[in-house]
Amino acid sequence: MTIGTSEAIEILGTISFAISGSFAAMQKRLDPFGVLIIAFVTSIGGGTVRDLLLGDTPVAWMRDVNYCLLILLTSIATIFFKRHIKKFKVTLFLFDSLGLGLFTMLGLQKGIVFGLSPGICVALGTITGCFGGIIRDTLLNTIPLIFRKEVYATACIMGGILYFSLVHFQMKSDLAKVAVIAFIFTLRVIVVRYKLSLPKFGY
Template identity: 85%
Template structure:
C-alpha cells in the first residue's frame, strides 16, 4: 500500500507528539495510564480542534482507529526505552519541535483542501501544531510554551509564510513542505540554543 506525502507527515507527526507527550508525563512521574492519556491528547489535540473548526466530523482519529493504535504502541515503546534515555528534557524538546513542524504543515494542507485563504490556512497550521502541547501542559499543571516568551507559535506562522513564499517562486509542493518542516524544527533549536525570546509587553 502506497502512502501519500500527507499521510506520511501525519504518521510521523503523531509519533513525534506521542513521544513528546510520553516524556512530559514521565517527567511528572505519572503512572502508565497517565502517560498514555497525555501522549494521546498531545498527538490528537491540535488536529481535533482544527477539524471541529472546519466542521470535518467525526474528527480524524475517530474515523481511523489506526492512529489510536499508533499512539498506544509509541507510548508503550517510549516507557520501555526510558531507561536508555538519560536527558528527558532534551528528548522532549527535540520531539516536540519535530512534531510542531510536521503538524503545522499538516494543518496548512488541510486548510488548502477546504479551499481556504492562505492566512486561514496558516492559522489552522498553527492551531494543529500548538494546541496538543497546550492541552498537554495544562493537564500537567505547566504554563504552555505558547504563553511564554519562547518562539513557538511564531515559528509555525513564519513557517506558513515561508511555505506560500516558496510556492510563489514555483518550488515543487513536496519540496516546499520538507523545507518548511525543517525550517520550523531548526528555528526552534536555534532560538532555544541561543536563548532568543520575543519581547515582553505589560506592566
Template identity: 75%
Template structure:
C-alpha cells in the same frame, strides 16, 4: 500499501507528539495510564481543534484506528525504553520541535484543501502544531510554552509564510513540505539555543 507524503507526515507527526507527551508525563511521574492519556491528547489535540473549526467531523483520529494504535505503541515503547533515554528534557524538546513542523504543514495543507484564505490556513497550521502541547501542558499543570516568553507559535507562522513563498515560486509541493518542516524544526532549535524572545510590551 503505498503512502503519500501527507500520510507519512501524519504518521511521523503523531509519533513525534506521542513521544513528546509520553516524556512530559514521565517527567511528572504519572502512572502508565496517565502517561497514555497525555500522549494521546498531545498527538491528537491540535488536529481535533482544527477539524472542529472546519466542521470536518467525525475528527480525523475517530475515522482511522491506525492513529490510536500508533499513539498506543509509541507511548508503550517509550515507557519500556525509558532507561535508555537519560535526558528527558532534550528528548522532549527534539520530538516537540519535530512534531511542531510536521503538524503545522498538515494544518496548512488541510486549510488549503478546504479552499481557505492564506491567513486562515496559516492559523490552522499554527493551531494544529500548538494546541496539542497546550492541552498537554495544561493537564500537567504547566504554563503552556505558547504563553511563555519562548517563541513557539511564531515559528509556525514563519513556516506558514515560507510555505506560501515557495508555492508562489512554484517549487514542487513535496519539496515545499520537506523544506518547511525542516525550517520550523531548525528555527525552533536556534530560538531555544540562543534564547531568542519576542519584545516585551511595557505599560
C-alpha cells in the same frame, strides 16, 4: 499500499507528539495510564480543534483507529526505553519541535484542501501544531510554551508564510513541505540554543 507525503507527515507527526507527550508525563512522574492519556491528547489535540473548526466530523482520529493504535504503541515503547534515555528534557524538546513542524504542515494542507485563504491556512497550521501542546501542558499544570518567552506559535506562522512563498515561486509542493518542516524545527533549535525570545510584557 503506497503512502503519500501527507500520510507520511501525519504518521511522523503523531509519533513525534506521542513521544513528546509521553516524556512530558514521565517528567511529572505519572503512572502508565497517565502517560498514555497525555501522549494521546498531545498527538490529537491540535488536529481535533482544527477539524471541529472546519466542521470536518467525525474528527480524523475517530475515522481511523490506526492512529490511536500508533499512539498506544509509541507510548509503550517510550516507557520501555526511558531507562536508556538520560536527558528527558532534551528528548522532549527535540520531538516536540519535530512534531510542531510536521503538524503545522498538516494544518496548512487541510486548509488548502478546503479552499481557504492563505491567512486562514496559516492559522489552521498554527492551531494544529500548537493546541496539542497547550492541552498537554495545561493538564500537567505547566504554563504552555506558546504563552511563555519561547518562539513557538511564531515559528508556525513563519513556516506557513514560507510555504506559500515557496509555492508562489514554483517550488514543488512536496519539496516545499519538507523545507517548511525543516525550517520550523531548525528555528526552534536555534531559538532555544541561543536563548532568543519575543519581548515580554507585564508588571
